Amino acid sequence: MQTIPKWMQGLAVTVGGHGVVSHVGTAGLRMLAFKSGLSGELTAALRVRGRQVVHDRGQVLSDLGVMIADGGTAIRHIRTLRDQGELFGPVASASTAWRALEEVTARQRDKIAAARAKARRRVWELIAARHGSVPASRTCYGDLGEWIVIRLDATIQLCHSDKEAAAGTFKGSYGLFPLTAWCDNTGECLAIKLRPGNAGANTICDHLEVLAAAIAQIPPKHRGRILITCDGAGATIELLAFITTLNTRSRRAHYSVGFDLDERARSAITALPADVWSCVLDDAGQARDRQEAGTAELTGLLRHSAGGDKLATWPAGMRILVRREKPASGAKLTDFEKARGWRYQLIATNTPAAALPLQQGEARHRVHARVEDFIRCGKNTGLASLPSWSLAINQAWCIAAAIGCDLLSWLRLLCCEAELAIAEPSTLRYTLLHTSARLVRGQRRRTIKIPHTWPWAH
Known part of the structure; x- marks a missing residue:
């Protein structure tokens, strides 16, 4: 008779947990996109005068970059953010993300490049402030x-x-x-x-x-x-x-x-x-x-x-x-x-x-x-997979992947120390981005409580 391993003994699965969220480190990556000014610059670059949209296209492109940095390889993987509204708030659907990429023209690609350059200028100032240069x-x-x-x-x-x-x-x-x-x-x-x-x-x-x-x-x-x-x-x-x-x-x-x-x-x-x-x-x-x-x-x-x-x-x-x-x-x-x-x-x-x-x-x-x-590492961050038959949409996807690569670089240079400061994308995802934690509400605040047992909790 086969002996039941110790870790399986008494283990059962039920539905009833609450306040638990995953990919909490990705929330930090999304905050980095906002605080660096990247999200705001992309919003300004892709805004169309007189047009009202539920999800502004700059934020959608920024979220696609975050999703790709998190390990997403297809546009539908934006559900990683969308399905956790308690943590990430309103996030565009996959169909909206498709439309956002489809709307990126050659002129808008130039505007996106200018927006990335402006954000990069601020980030390099922060990098120099932290490291001396x-x-x-x-x-x-x-x-x-x-x-x-x-x-x-x-x-x-x-x-x-x-x-x-x-x-x-x-x-x-x-x-x-x-x-x-x-x-x-x-x-x-x-x-x-x-x-x-x-x-x-x-x-x-x-x-x-x-x-x-x-x-x-x-x-x-x-x-x-x-x-x-x-x-x-x-x-x-x-x-x-x-x-x-x-x-x-x-x-x-x-x-x-x-x-x-x-x-x-x-x-x-x-x-x-x-x-x-x-x-x-x-x-x-x-x-x-x-x-x-x-x-x-x-x-x-x-x-x-x-x-x-x-x-x-x-x-x-x-x-x-x-x-x-x-x-x-x-x-x-x-x-x-x-x-x-x-x-x-x-x-x-x-x-x-x-x-x-x-x-x-x-x-x-x-x-x-x-x-x-x-x-x-770029191919491990979205560049290995092209989501559409259209060259224009695939070019827009590559821009989002480049944003994802930048966010991971900024995370290492601004937020990480020791071995994580030189870690590759897969390591950053395992140690930081994909971490699960409890989301606790109280006193008009939300607090992410990371388990003490997680080796990189600090």
């Missing part, structure tokens, strides 16, 4: 100080063929190919643009649009030092030329991007003397064995070699760095790499050598890989 971007050799780092990268959103603009991707899958921009300092999603699945990885008009939108999200007082990074697929002459034009007397705009291992680069690598290779820094900032990995600069050979300037069409001041490493088992190599026994990665940057030594330049670009973590 906006967090600096980290590298293995130290942080980048006052530099604000914008990381660009595209990602594949898998979806069915009935969705508008869905197409075959370069990886053989099917879906869309949005381009995203993230702030490395804070983890915020600054901009996102949905694109067809067969969109080019280096489509310049898309990169310029997303980059301009991302820079507009950075508060003006923090735009004095901006670093833009992307991988080799997104690096083009036009993009680097545009970044170069952003430099003024009061603003420095630098880039660190991947560069193609083309014929001119291969010739320069072949011409490099063996003793010019320097060691690279590991994740702890310590030098690695040069027999395992090395780095060198190709700028002199490419700019001033006997064959003339091989980078004449590229912006002046661009440096080319190269990293080589012994390839791992199963790595995909070109014929050139197979013949030499090294795997190569090229980096283009306009940061002068006096301000950025060779080893630091290679290490600074290597942490661009953090954008993959941002995208992974």
Whole structure:
């Protein structure tokens, strides 16, 4: 006979509890949207003169962002808030949320972006007040100080063929190919643009649009030092030329991007003397064995070699760095790499050598890989699921998902400590957002009583 486990003994389920609510941490997230000014700015941005609605569209969009941050993956999941009116008050229905997303036009997207930028300006002031400054971007050799780092990268959103603009991707899958921009300092999603699945990885008009939108999200007082990074697929002459034009007397705009291992680069690598290779820094900032990995600069050979300037069409001041490493088992190599026994990665940057030594330049670009973590967390916060066949509605949904990503970043930076200050969305949901508690009324107040036994009750 099977023994009944101790935790099951005497356990019964009845209907009759009262005053118990769940997702109480999400109420804090909704309060953060209000106190930061985000909800109010969205309300003002989406208000239509002469039109009366039961649920103003700015609050609906804000609630969608909160719901997505809470883990919602479909518009109908707004019931998570709506079904707990005792805690959240009146919340729009799923059908109203659908209409709100459907009404977002291109002009309204611009207004929403301006509203997010205004709220972000206030939040960054609060972040600086709490931490002393906006967090600096980290590298293995130290942080980048006052530099604000914008990381660009595209990602594949898998979806069915009935969705508008869905197409075959370069990886053989099917879906869309949005381009995203993230702030490395804070983890915020600054901009996102949905694109067809067969969109080019280096489509310049898309990169310029997303980059301009991302820079507009950075508060003006923090735009004095901006670093833009992307991988080799997104690096083009036009993009680097545009970044170069952003430099003024009061603003420095630098880039660190991947560069193609083309014929001119291969010739320069072949011409490099063996003793010019320097060691690279590991994740702890310590030098690695040069027999395992090395780095060198190709700028002199490419700019001033006997064959003339091989980078004449590229912006002046661009440096080319190269990293080589012994390839791992199963790595995909070109014929050139197979013949030499090294795997190569090229980096283009306009940061002068006096301000950025060779080893630091290679290490600074290597942490661009953090954008993959941002995208992974973004896909865990609404970006992996598109609710409609309509591209316009899906774009509006992505804006709500970006708001959700921002709210989680603000929660970490303004309200959390220790391990929760760097926690990923799933951890924040388990420890804070999805907490259940009693809601007690008395003396014209409502009090949320969190159980003492909950490990994160404090």
